[in-house]
Amino acid sequence: MNKQLLCTLALTWFMLFSTAVAADDFVWQGFAAQGLIRAADSSYVNNSGKTSAALTELGLNGRYRLAPDWHLAGQVVYLDGGNRYPQGGRLDYLFLDWALYNAADWQANMYFGRFKNQHWLYSETRDVPFTRPSIILPQSVYFDSFRDIAVGTDGVALQVRNSGNYGDLTFNWSFGTVPVSREQSRQLLGQQTRGDTRMNHDHKASLYWQSLQSRFSYGIVIQEATFDYRRGSTELLSNASFTSQRVMLTARYQSQYWQLSAELQQEVVTTEGFFLPQFTRKQFGQGGYVMLQYYWSADLRLFTTIDYAVIDKDDRHGKKLQQMTGGAIPSYFGYQHTLNVGSSIDLNQSWRLNAEVHWVKGAGRLAPVIQPDVARNNSEYWQVFALQLMYRF
Amino acid sequence: MKWLLLLCQLLLLPLEATTVVVHSSVxxxxxxxxxxxxxxxxxxTQWPDGSPVKIIVLNDNSPIHQRFCREQLRLFPYQLNSIWDKRSFSGTGRRPQQVDNIAAMLALLRTEPGAIGYVEQYTAEPAIKEVRIE
Known part of the structure; x- marks a missing residue:
């Protein structure tokens, strides 16, 4: 979305709602975060590997009550994450929320428009610095290059909730599509590509159970997305279609002083075309993470994550990948494993400081994924240091 | 150290259950x-008559809030906060109104139809009523 349109939307939003309606019907909040990040020996943040200030996140969101059962909600953000995702403004969500049933034990809501992905543990809050557990989320599940595709969907969604002596059950379903900009397409497929990528559909469903008797919660997620690539008139690549089917299991344990969360996923990516018209490939990627958070005090939190991702479960060390490409793509592009440690300090209710370090082995989750940037990512081992100051208002 | 503090609390302070209270219109x-x-x-998010629920809570560091979360909700304050952040930053809910002390909570409970909060000790008054938790 271009900046002018984004500014117009944001201004219209606030002109309409901040002055003309009763304060009780409209609520808004925002966040601003700036940090420093360094990812030497990789193009994860920038091409130089030097310390960068490309860790900027600004956001403003609001929710307006149109009628007792209808709300309108929206969020605009500005991001600068270097190579992690395209720089600029975005409309993260803008949707109508219809509370079609709201009783003591059962509730159901439908969402129309661009709504947030409610299916993964941190998908709803990955774009808000204060609400995600670390500056960089585990890439096996929260792949930065897919950020804009995974944050929200244009379409329709349903959430049904039930509660009883067995605990709380939440079912989510969504169907729609996501616009893919040319910049995003190049980031995913390769900077030299000249064609356009279009998502045909994105279909997700998830079920979460939180037991009343224990501190565990569990979830299962299934999703399918299909994309088409239309080649540019001057390039040698072919038209292509990509299908991604993912199954994910999640679990979380929350105690007074610590929290353990884990998400495991298997993703089947089918490619038809692209390199050649008759080219077909089906890859079973696998990954997952385990994150431990310890609440040292009300203000200080320590965390560590082990993250594991392989592009093809039958080629966990990337040897086939290297052989198939005649050595053009090194084996370490077949996986990416990370150990992360960090801490966050709440300076007061509005300010937080996060610091973390990631030790990474492999380059399988570095964009672009279809045609990797071998020249810039010439090291199997690399690290990320990140420090971010966050403010909410 | 935390265990020692907890033990002192258990021995020295009688733990009074918090009482859930609502505006008389509820x-x-x-x-x-x-x-x-x-x-x-x-x-x-709605009462049985369709009117909106308005939640009022004390700050996270309030011992009354912490006790309310543990005893009545069986949750820790950070869990509640994370749920509120998730709902409010995804546009699917509204964060409860946070106040600094019981006096401010009572003041809101008296004037806001549909409001729900909690106190340490309920003193009967026309604008606020106690709700039994079964």
Whole structure:
């Protein structure tokens, strides 16, 4: 979305709602975060590997009550994450929320428009610095290059909730599509590509159970997305279609002083075309993470994550990948494993400081994924240091 | 150290259960524990007559809030906060109104139809009523 349109939307939003309606019907909040990040020996943040200030996140969101059962909600953000995702403004969500049933034990809501992905543990809050557990989320599940595709969907969604002596059950379903900009397409497929990528559909469903008797919660997620690539008139690549089917299991344990969360996923990516018209490939990627958070005090939190991702479960060390490409793509592009440690300090209710370090082995989750940037990512081992100051208002 | 403090608290301070209170307009005299949890986790957003639920809470560091979360909701304050952040930053809910002390909570409970909060000790008054948790 271009900046002018984004500014117009944001201004219209606030002109309409901040002055003309009763304060009780409209609520808004925002966040601003700036940090420093360094990812030497990789193009994860920038091409130089030097310390960068490309860790900027600004956001403003609001929710307006149109009628007792209808709300309108929206969020605009500005991001600068270097190579992690395209720089600029975005409309993260803008949707109508219809509370079609709201009783003591059962509730159901439908969402129309661009709504947030409610299916993964941190998908709803990955774009808000204060609400995600670390500056960089585990890439096996929260792949930065897919950020804009995974944050929200244009379409329709349903959430049904039930509660009883067995605990709380939440079912989510969504169907729609996501616009893919040319910049995003190049980031995913390769900077030299000249064609356009279009998502045909994105279909997700998830079920979460939180037991009343224990501190565990569990979830299962299934999703399918299909994309088409239309080649540019001057390039040698072919038209292509990509299908991604993912199954994910999640679990979380929350105690007074610590929290353990884990998400495991298997993703089947089918490619038809692209390199050649008759080219077909089906890859079973696998990954997952385990994150431990310890609440040292009300203000200080320590965390560590082990993250594991392989592009093809039958080629966990990337040897086939290297052989198939005649050595053009090194084996370490077949996986990416990370150990992360960090801490966050709440300076007061509005300010937080996060610091973390990631030790990474492999380059399988570095964009672009279809045609990797071998020249810039010439090291199997690399690290990320990140420090971010966050403010909410 | 934390265990020592907890032990001191258990030995020295009699733990009084918090009492759930609502504005007199709320059409309920009792709630199940599951309903109460649904309300404070933003799952149930309306009272049976369709009027909106307005949640009022004390700050996270308030001992009364911490006790309310543990005893009545069986949740820790950070869990509630994370649920509120998730709902409010995804546009699917509204964060409860946070106040600094019980006096401010009572003041809001008296004037806001549909409001729900909690106190340490309930003193009967026309504008606020106690809700039994079953």
């Amino acid at each position: 059409p309920a005299n009792s709630l199940s524990q599951s309903q109460l949890r649904n309300i404070f986790t933003l799952r149930q």
